[in-house]
Amino acid sequence: MGSPMAMSGAGGPARGVTRSDVARYAGVSTAVVSYVVNNGPRPVAATTAARVRDAIAVLGYQPNANARALKLGTAGLLGLLVPDTGNPFFAEYALAIEQAATQRGLALLIANSGSDLGVEATLLTDLANRQLDGLIVAGAGGPPVDSTLSGVTAVTPTVFVDTASPVPGYRTVGADKHAGALQAAQHLVEVHGHDNVALLMGRGARHATDERETGWRDALRALDVERGEVAYATFTRHGGYVAGQHLLALRPRPTAVFASSDLLGMGLLRAAHEAGLSIPDDLAIVSFDGTNQAEYCWPPLTTIRQPIQEMAAAAVAAIFDQAAPAHQLFPVSLLARRSCGCSLPDSDLKPDRAGSNPAPPTRHPRKSRKRP
Amino acid sequence: MGSPMAMSGAGGPARGVTRSDVARYAGVSTAVVSYVVNNGPRPVAATTAARVRDAIAVLGYQPNANARALKLGTAGLLGLLVPDTGNPFFAEYALAIEQAATQRGLALLIANSGSDLGVEATLLTDLANRQLDGLIVAGAGGPPVDSTLSGVTAVTPTVFVDTASPVPGYRTVGADKHAGALQAAQHLVEVHGHDNVALLMGRGARHATDERETGWRDALRALDVERGEVAYATFTRHGGYVAGQHLLALRPRPTAVFASSDLLGMGLLRAAHEAGLSIPDDLAIVSFDGTNQAEYCWPPLTTIRQPIQEMAAAAVAAIFDQAAPAHQLFPVSLLARRSCGCSLPDSDLKPDRAGSNPAPPTRHPRKSRKRP
DNA sequence: CTGTTAGCGCTTTCAC
DNA sequence: GTGAAAGCGCTAACAG
Numbered sequence A, B: 001m002g003s004p005m006a007m008s009g010a011g012g013p014a015r016g017v018t019r020s021d022v023a024r025y026a027g028v029s030t031a032v033v034s035y036v037v038n039n040g041p042r043p044v045a046a047t048t049a050a051r052v053r054d055a056i057a058v059l060g061y062q063p064n065a066n067a068r069a070l071k072l073g074t075a076g077l078l079g080l081l082v083p084d085t086g087n088p089f090f091a092e093y094a095l096a097i098e099q100a101a102t103q104r105g106l107a108l109l110i111a112n113s114g115s116d117l118g119v120e121a122t123l124l125t126d127l128a129n130r131q132l133d134g135l136i137v138a139g140a141g142g143p144p145v146d147s148t149l150s151g152v153t154a155v156t157p158t159v160f161v162d163t164a165s166p167v168p169g170y171r172t173v174g175a176d177k178h179a180g181a182l183q184a185a186q187h188l189v190e191v192h193g194h195d196n197v198a199l200l201m202g203r204g205a206r207h208a209t210d211e212r213e214t215g216w217r218d219a220l221r222a223l224d225v226e227r228g229e230v231a232y233a234t235f236t237r238h239g240g241y242v243a244g245q246h247l248l249a250l251r252p253r254p255t256a257v258f259a260s261s262d263l264l265g266m267g268l269l270r271a272a273h274e275a276g277l278s279i280p281d282d283l284a285i286v287s288f289d290g291t292n293q294a295e296y297c298w299p300p301l302t303t304i305r306q307p308i309q310e311m312a313a314a315a316v317a318a319i320f321d322q323a324a325p326a327h328q329l330f331p332v333s334l335l336a337r338r339s340c341g342c343s344l345p346d347s348d349l350k351p352d353r354a355g356s357n358p359a360p361p362t363r364h365p366r367k368s369r370k371r372p
Numbered sequence C: 001c002t003g004t005t006a007g008c009g010c011t012t013t014c015a016c
Numbered sequence D: 001g002t003g004a005a006a007g008c009g010c011t012a013a014c015a016g
Helices: A019-026 A030-038 A046-059 A065-072 A088-103 A117-128 A147-153 A177-191 A211-223 A237-248 A262-274 A292-296 A308-320 B019-026 B030-038 B046-059 B065-072 B088-103 B117-128 B147-153 B177-191 B211-223 B237-248 B262-274 B292-296 B308-320
Strands: A077-082 A107-112 A134-137 A158-161 A171-175 A197-203 A230-234 A256-259 A284-289 A302-305 A327-330 A333-335 B077-082 B107-112 B134-137 B158-161 B171-175 B197-203 B230-234 B256-259 B284-289 B302-305 B327-330 B333-335
Touching (some): A019 A030, A077 A088, A088 A262, A088 A292, A107 A117, A158 A308, A177 A256, A177 A302, A177 A333, A256 A262, A292 B237, B030 B046, B077 B117, B088 B107, B171 B177, B177 B256, B197 B211, B237 B256, B237 B262, B308 B327
Parallel strands (some): A077 A107, A134 A158, A197 A256, A284 A302, B134 B158, B197 B230, B197 B256
Antiparallel strands (some): A107 B107, A302 A333, B302 B333
């Protein structure tokens, strides 16, 4: 049963009303309707304009965006390709990009590759065929500089994000992962006196060595730390959990771990809890990204914060601003919380996504650094 | 100094190559090019087709999606409006919808209202003006059945999601929140013997009473539980934290809390940890949604799982399948983990988003239920 | 099997 | 201040 109503809306007229219907109803030409709708480029007499607006309302006229896009050569659309918005980092990044896009009157087309290079290539082609005004790409473990790409990005202004190194011929936006990793390892060693700092490294679909790995290595070398195991994990909580278990089973067990993403840090956290380890006493953790969730783990995760809002804004801007630098590298900052051994007052909690600055940490040296 | 290269791609030719260029180059008509590109609707001789494909490759031709959309009356686009993809529930929901859309060859346009009704209305109009093939809307605290809507959804097939009750004139998809809340409260009372079960209720931008609140009330009434405070919170981790602190400061302190979302549960978890409470002994928690993150809290959150994948698929299907029921209500299920007092083997962890079934819980009655 | 052609709905230049 | 008209690039009759 049910009424013959289309069940898709409140049952108005609409569909199929074109600008010429409006023009006829208002007794004007289609050009005038255009001028009224777009508020330009020519002026319209107030009374005429009112008549047109009336007709629009009465007929329930909706301009056809596709026709407009065809004529103008732009649909006001931005594309975003990410590995996985199930990862809070990309979720927050995507949200920030959407906001930056909306501010410019653009809508956001989003696509997840699931960290699969084949899917990534397909989606990239699909997106490029849509006459987007711009394309922002976070590759699965690196920028997708393959054969597919050349034909694809020739047609759409493309920016790579989550890229710490420049890519010749493309604009890129990224955070300083090397410095962040350096800072993380350094903090664990110098502030908290660790001498066995492992790395829990996420592995994307591409092989390229991540700057977080080299940063961590450089820190250990510079600080003369000899023990530093590496475990590689898929970029999921579960991946961090499994690789974390592996790390915790080593003998001697690392006393500190730098996790290359919050997601991984959370998996490690769970593995540590299950192993009955106390954090940060038995195991100190610093992770990477600075997502909102990191603050709500227990203990709260010390993390290297990427300036997501700023990078998102820069990525969108880089599409349009002709003068934008080819490569923009953003500084990161250590958000000291409990998981590394810093003890902080409890009630410094701010609303989600405040992008706040860290409170000055109280230092808790763990033990003397050098082996006896 | 940069090269004069456009810096937007690998420097091919491209832009401005139309189908008639291809036709001229291949020595055929534009129709044939169309037939080759679209693989129909008329057959083309193999050799001709090859010549056309050649021309396409040589010229770097990319069909103009806007022109195609104008002609066909569809751009292959779905719109999704959600309150906040910073909320893992909506992030996972959006991801699932994108996958369902991609399977049908549609791309997904996503917009966040930030739980602001004004923004919501604006975005809704914007989306409706884009000649989308369909629109999926998760309103900020309820379906947006306002004045704006009538004119908007008349033109685009619209489905409301995250809606436990039907909305006259619209198709809706939702989870059985009432049953879920009932189940949660019942579990805390009957399995774990609590007699003071509070509710930590998220509040959207709309006033409407949430089915989770009535479900919880009904459970307490049916089970003859007298103590049951309610705290209202904004739908963020921080909101859960603040309202959670309030709940924990009550005397007598609730021994169990049902949180109306995982996000809120995580905020409460943090508040409880900071208060030095042991979970589940001093405070048992059951939350709602069943996001991946809930499993990685400590202790892992017992949660009422919404079948996100299934609902997402149903929402997309409802847009196209004429015969879809007006209202689809999906069952929820309790995922027993540690935060409620169920003790489970550790290593039952599956990869993220497995949508797995819970292991049979070991029951830990907490104390005799009735007051002396 | 292939070519010709009429629009899809809109913007905007050019005349009035 | 307003109208007429030329396409944007594509698809799909229809005619060969």
